[in-house]
Amino acid sequence: MDQLSFFENTEAGKPLLPGLIDYQPGMFSKAESNLVLQKLVKETPWSQRAVLMYGKEVLTPRLTAWYGDQDTDYSISGSSSKPLPWTEDLLMIRKRVEAAAGVSFNTVLLNYYRDGNDSVSWHDDMDNIPGRNMIVGSVSLGQVRTFDIRKKSDHSIKYSIPLENGSYLLMKGDFQLNWQHRIAKSTKPLNERVNLTFRVSNSVKS
Ligand SMILES: O=C(O)CCC(=O)C(=O)O
């Protein structure tokens, strides 16, 4: 396994943000990653969400799908939706992410970046449990995209991690409280990528 790539972007050999981020390339082999990527792209009921920005409705520049236990509920910008039921592939990925993270996840958000025009702008993942230490396990398949992070209190403090095909990234501790992240657009022609973020969501009693 090539751990070097994680450190190349950071100051001489120091792990980036210890206690806040773990990164592990090659959690999934190239063959496995490519196969699952193709299946997810083809079989997922992708949708393009509309969000309000400065009072105007705009489409998010990527496709998404939300899966999870049937008693969970995910709210985005005030509107909540029921997750799709787990698939065999997603359960297989979840098992490996849970073993590495040491926690159980009940939901996963899939993001499909079709090319370099697709992106997610600066945000944190505290959308459903504000103020709590959130733990988010992220798996990347396909095209390497750059995961930028910046400190909320000082935007000049920032780092970039290239998220490789088959890699695993864990965001933990106070990361969501104090840092933002994004996947920026690229002017270079890029291939497709699917990212899966496993989360612990509130259970709802219906
Ligand atoms: O695509 C990624 O690596 C990040 C996705 C993300 O930040 C999110 O879904 O909240």
Ligand SMILES: [Fe+2]
């Ligand atoms: Fe995020």
